[in-house]
Amino acid sequence: MIVLAVIVLAVGTYACKAAGPLFAAGRELSPTMQRLTDLLPAALLAALVATQTLATGSSLVLDARVVGVSVAAVAVWLRAPFAVVVLVGAGATALTRLLGWG
């Protein structure tokens, strides 16, 4: 049953991912649609950051992740390289838990 679920997830995911490249490759969009497709990743990435930082299932939880992602935000503001942002984010989260919170 788990194998079947993995296959369903894999096939459905591929359908979502490949629809654009398979059916809309190289297609010119109207200026408004171009701006929309340019801005959509920003809105969706930001929503992902929010839920992965604050959500546990369907509840909003303040835990050590908030500290880690806040520190990562400062690193981004200071234009730290990608790997540094991730390392300080994970490191600050781990340190916060080591100190006994979240």
Added chain:
Amino acid sequence: MWSLPRTLRASMDGSVLAKAIPVGIAVAAYGVSYGVLAVAAGLSPLLATLSSLLVLAGGSQFAFVGVLAAGGAPLMGAASGLLLNLRFLAFGVAIARHLPTASLLRRALDGYYVVDEPVALALSGPDRDVVRRFRVTGATVVVAWVSATAVGAYGGALLGDPRTWGLDAAFPAGFLALLAPWLRRRSGQVAAGIGVVVAILLTPFAPPGVPVIAGGIGALVALRFADTSVSVPDDPGGSSLPIEGGRRPHEGSS
């Protein structure tokens, strides 16, 4: 040592790979924790590793094993994972117009690469290299995600709880870094800000996945705002403005 995909070898000049490799490291950190959690949720180490290769969409895989670990039916887990992945329809369209129309097989492989990191990295830089950034980052993500899952799945017992190492914060921290180029424009700030607010407000009421998709409303609202850069402390001229929304010339091939 495996033989590197052609796109990776072709980019050994460094500049694109130099951006892709840190992304691969972050993806690997998250992949290790996925491997550990997947096995804890009842997948065999082999199935956990295969799931990363076949699905290649981290957030949905976490949702999937999260439902399993909570005792839910496997197909329910797959459904909530798929809900999270609906956003890739939008990502796929966003990258599609840069892709060459050449071969069906090539586009089928490009479709496999449509996940957050390759699309974000590809679209947040100069136009001429969009396709190369997309493919190199895509190949890097595949290698990092699948091999890290295997490490977590087969060696997880040595690591213990991945939360101890803060690995659950690696993904949001990485997404924040990917988001940075947009945050230096007014329109991008509006899109991101509204995306955050909508996602948080919906989290208690909507099934996992829906809040993120609904956050896409932010992009619609942001259409009304200019793409002017917002000065940041060490960038007074906004010279690094990465994206000029709506004015990007058509690019038929790399």
